[in-house]
Amino acid sequence: MPKRVLIVDDESHIRLLIEMLLEDFEDDGVELLMAANGQEGLDMVRDYRPDLVFLDVMMPVINGFDVCRTVKKEWGMHDVTIVLLTAKGQRQDFQHGDEVGADRYMTKPFNPDELLILVAEVLDL
Amino acid sequence: MARISLERLLRKNKPAYGVVEEIAAALAGDLTVFDGHGSLLVGRGSFLGGGSRTAVSMNGQTMGWVSGPEEGRAALVRLLERLLATEAEKRELSEEVLDSYRELNLLYNLSERLISAPEPPAIANMALKEAGRLVRITAAWVLLLNSDGRVVLLARRGRPLAFRHAPGSEDDLVAAVLASGEAEIRNNVPLHEIFQGDGFTQGDLICAPLKTEQRLLGVMLLVGEAPVRYQAHHLKLVNTVALQVGPALEIAHLYQVAVEKGRMEQELRQAYEVQASLIPQQTPDIDGWAFAGRWRPALELSGDYYDFIFLEDGCLGLVIGDVADKGMPSSLFMVFTRSAVRSAVSHLDSPAAAIDQANELVAQESQDGLFVTLIYGRLNPNTGRLAYVNAGHNPALLFECASGKLRELRSTGIPLGILPGFAYREEEVQLQPGDFLLFYTDGVTEAINDVYEEFGTARLVEVIKQHQGRTAEEMAGRLETAVLEFTGERPLFDDLTIMVVKRNA
Numbered sequence: 001m002p003k004r005v006l007i008v009d010d011e012s013h014i015r016l017l018i019e020m021l022l023e024d025f026e027d028d029g030v031e032l033l034m035a036a037n038g039q040e041g042l043d044m045v046r047d048y049r050p051d052l053v054f055l056d057v058m059m060p061v062i063n064g065f066d067v068c069r070t071v072k073k074e075w076g077m078h079d080v081t082i083v084l085l086t087a088k089g090q091r092q093d094f095q096h097g098d099e100v101g102a103d104r105y106m107t108k109p110f111n112p113d114e115l116l117i118l119v120a121e122v123l124d125l
Numbered sequence: 126m127a128r129i130s131l132e133r134l135l136r137k138n139k140p141a142y143g144v145v146e147e148i149a150a151a152l153a154g155d156l157t158v159f160d161g162h163g164s165l166l167v168g169r170g171s172f173l174g175g176g177s178r179t180a181v182s183m184n185g186q187t188m189g190w191v192s193g194p195e196e197g198r199a200a201l202v203r204l205l206e207r208l209l210a211t212e213a214e215k216r217e218l219s220e221e222v223l224d225s226y227r228e229l230n231l232l233y234n235l236s237e238r239l240i241s242a243p244e245p246p247a248i249a250n251m252a253l254k255e256a257g258r259l260v261r262i263t264a265a266w267v268l269l270l271n272s273d274g275r276v277v278l279l280a281r282r283g284r285p286l287a288f289r290h291a292p293g294s295e296d297d298l299v300a301a302v303l304a305s306g307e308a309e310i311r312n313n314v315p316l317h318e319i320f321q322g323d324g325f326t327q328g329d330l331i332c333a334p335l336k337t338e339q340r341l342l343g344v345m346l347l348v349g350e351a352p353v354r355y356q357a358h359h360l361k362l363v364n365t366v367a368l369q370v371g372p373a374l375e376i377a378h379l380y381q382v383a384v385e386k387g388r389m390e391q392e393l394r395q396a397y398e399v400q401a402s403l404i405p406q407q408t409p410d411i412d413g414w415a416f417a418g419r420w421r422p423a424l425e426l427s428g429d430y431y432d433f434i435f436l437e438d439g440c441l442g443l444v445i446g447d448v449a450d451k452g453m454p455s456s457l458f459m460v461f462t463r464s465a466v467r468s469a470v471s472h473l474d475s476p477a478a479a480i481d482q483a484n485e486l487v488a489q490e491s492q493d494g495l496f497v498t499l500i501y502g503r504l505n506p507n508t509g510r511l512a513y514v515n516a517g518h519n520p521a522l523l524f525e526c527a528s529g530k531l532r533e534l535r536s537t538g539i540p541l542g543i544l545p546g547f548a549y550r551e552e553e554v555q556l557q558p559g560d561f562l563l564f565y566t567d568g569v570t571e572a573i574n575d576v577y578e579e580f581g582t583a584r585l586v587e588v589i590k591q592h593q594g595r596t597a598e599e600m601a602g603r604l605e606t607a608v609l610e611f612t613g614e615r616p617l618f619d620d621l622t623i624m625v626v627k628r629n630a
Contacts, residue, residue: 013222020219023133031138111230112223 003123004050006033008041008067009085010059014108018054021112028125038062045071045080052122054106056085057093065100072101081122085110129213131181131189131205132160135167141208142167148204152197158205159190168193181205183213231255232365239373245269248377249280252370256347257282259362263328263350267335267370268299269343276303276343283348298332302344308333308364310355316348329353331360333367337375345370393425393453400426400456403463408597409433409441411506413558413630417601419623421568428455428497429566429620430463434470441506442470445564445624446499447518449540454495462487462497462541476503477537477551480514484541484549491542498540500564509556509628514549516541519567524589526559531586534562561597561627563589565604568621572608580611597627 005025007018015034022032033048035041038059045053045067053071057064064084071077083104086093094105104122106115119125135142135158146167149156157168158181165172170192178192179202188209191201235255242248249267256265264283268276276299298311312329331347345367349355401420408416418431428451434442446462448455465486466479473479480501487497500521502513515521517540520533538549556562565585572580584607592603601623608621 016215017219017222017226020216021223026133026136109226109229112226114230 002029002031003125004031004033004048004052005119005123006035006041006044006048006050006053008035008038008044008053008059008064009056010037011056012036014056014085017112018115021115022119025119025123025125030123030125038064038067041067042070045077046075049077050080052081052083052119054083054085055102056108057097058087065096068097068102069100083118129183129188129209129216130160131158131209132164132166134205134208134212145201145205145208149193149197149201152200153194156191156193156197156201158201159192161187161189163190181209183209228259228362231258232369235366236369239369242373243377243380245374245377245381246280248370248373250282252345252366253280253282256345256363256366259366260331260347260355260359261349261353262347265345265347267343267345269335269374270303270341279343298330299344299346302332302334303341306334306336306341308360308367310357310360312354313352329355331355331363333360333364335367335371335374337372340375342371342374390425396453396456397422397425400460403460404430405433409435411441413628414506415597415625415627415629417597417623417625419601419605419621421605421617421621422451423568423617423620424452426453426456427451427620427622428459429568429622430459431564431622431624432463432467434467436470436503438474439506441504443502443504443511443562443564443624443626444499445518445521445566445622446497447566447568447620447622448497449495451620454493458491458495458497461490462499466499466501470501470503474503475551476501476512476514477549480516480538480541480549480551481547484516484547485545487542488545496540496542500534502562502564504556504626509560510553511556511562512551512553514538514551516549519565519570521565522563522586522589523554523556524561524563524593525557526561526593527557529593531589556626556628558628558630561593561600561625563600563604564624564626566620566622568617568619569604569608569623571619572612572621573615573618574611575613575615580608584611597625600627601625 005022007015009015019032026032033044033050035044039062055064055067068082071080081103083106084097084102085106085108087108097105135145149167157170158166159172160166163172176192177195178190179198180187181189181191181202183206191198238251239248242251253265253267262283266278267280269279271277298309302309310331313327314330315326316328329349333345335342335344345363347363404420405418408418420429420431428448430446432444436442444466448458465483469479469482473482498518499516500513500518502511504511513534515534515536516538517536520535523532523534525532534554537552539547570580570582570585588604588607592600604623
């Protein structure tokens with residue numbers, strides 16, 4: 001089964017940037033999946049069971065914390081690594097993220113090099 | 126970011142794949158798309174299977190091929206070339222945004238680390254390291270302006286060239302930036318004028334000021350070996366780093382000053398304790414006599430002192446002294462003077478002879494015009510006789526109880542430390558029961574209030590007369606209180622020292 005990375009963000013340019021950045025991993029067979037809101041994100045996690053999810057915190061309707069709580073706490077999908085994308089300086093987001101089971105955090109605007117290192121580490125590439 | 130290719134564009138999970146597949150089918154039945162290596166991307170068939178093919182190009186480079194009927198083939202090629210061009214633009218924009226993300230993160234991290242770096246050299250090194258990540262450099266320096274307006278090296282990175290500052294030269298970039306406070310680029314300039322030793326001959330420079338809102342601290346100077354050709358966006362990045370580094374350097378500097386100040390304050394406190402321990406902790410206990418003293422420095426340390434010295438023949442030495450100026454130098458001089466006087470009076474009975482000798486010692490050590498005014502009195506408690514020398518000090522006041530008059534014990538010589546070999550004159554007075562003697566320093570009479578009036582001798586005399594019947598301790602206390610009430614909120618201008626001697630019986 002291919003390794004899958006899901007990007008859940010309502011901002012299209014963030015999805016595009018992460019996609020562009022991770023394109024090289026597609027050559028290694030990694031599948032990139034995109035979701036534009038929390039509901040879509042939940043559907044894709046359920047249907048595709050990605051290895052890694054970049055999950056924006058601030059999204060309308062279902063925010064990133066709720067998506068994370070559903071995946072980790074309700075569905076018990078602990079093998080899905082969830083990286084919460086938070087705003088810089090919002091340290092309380094880390095505490096909230098810990099409560100809902102987030103594995104890692106990246107602050108936006110993210111450091112592209114750190115993001116690449118994180119993906120390689122989580123996917124063991 | 127991966128290189129652009131038709132294969133990436135038309136991966137089956139990409140939106141473009143479905144669109145191209147549908148259009149290819151709509152244009153003609155068997156249009157086929159291959160990548161640059163001839164691998165099938167869309168449609169059915171083999172690259173080697175023959176048929177007419179048209180290249181899909183981008184910037185003169187073949188990215189792939191379309192085969193099939195001519196009329197549909199040309200349209201599909203145009204579509205693919207348009208998609209590739211759009212993809213290229215998208216990538217270019219993404220690259221720019223990702224670069225700006227990198228820069229933002231570097232700057233954000235820099236500002237976080239700068240806050241935690243307490244030492245200016247560490248801050249400067251950090252700044253050069255970060256600048257080196259943002260802009261290609263061969264060597265870089267942080268140069269600070271020192272107090273005499275010269276630049277001094279704080280940190281250096283890269284090729285070890287020695288910076289040579291040549292103020293006055295029209296081409297001096299550092300001087301220009303220090304004068305304008307604005308960052309500048311100079312490309313393709315002769316570097317041998319700026320750096321000593323073997324270096325490159327031509328290079329590119331960026332110089333950015335390190336400043337706070339209040340002042341210019343120095344510059345960051347970056348050198349790139351030709352042909353780097355620094356541009357406006359490089360300047361902006363370096364300037365952004367410099368704008369963070371300036372305040373960080375200032376904060377570190379102020380922190381060091383505060384630490385140093387704290388250390389000095391502690392040393393001053395310790396010095397004060399040492400000095401205060403030299404002031405009599407108790408007054409002499411002699412039948413028929415009462416003594417009191419007050420010693421209050423204007424600053425942390427004092428140039429004033431008073432002393433009671435028990436002499437071998439049963440007499441009591443009384444001293445009040447005031448070293449010119451105040452603060453640390455005069456306090457050290459006061460300590461020395463106290464020792465000199467104690468040493469002299471311990472083996473010379475005559476006050477004049479003792480002060481002659483003390484003057485020799487003090488004059489030998491006096492530097493920077495320091496001198497000390499002093500009264501030394503030798504009191505015989507049995508007879509009430511006081512032999513004294515007044516070395517340029519304020520007149521002591523003798524209140525004669527019987528007549529109710531105040532008598533001044535005026536100067537009998539010049540202050541100590543001015544003229545070695547000066548012969549002091551001594552005089553004598555007699556204290557009767559009820560009489561008292563007041564020694565004081567000019568901190569009493571020259572104390573000023575908030576409208577710049579002096580306390581003055583008249584107020585001093587008034588206080589004495591008002592409280593003439595009181596004990597020595599009460600008299601000293603009343604006088605001190607009167608001076609402090611007079612000055613009010615205003616801090617003491619000079620050290621305040623008082624000694625009261627009263628013959629009770």
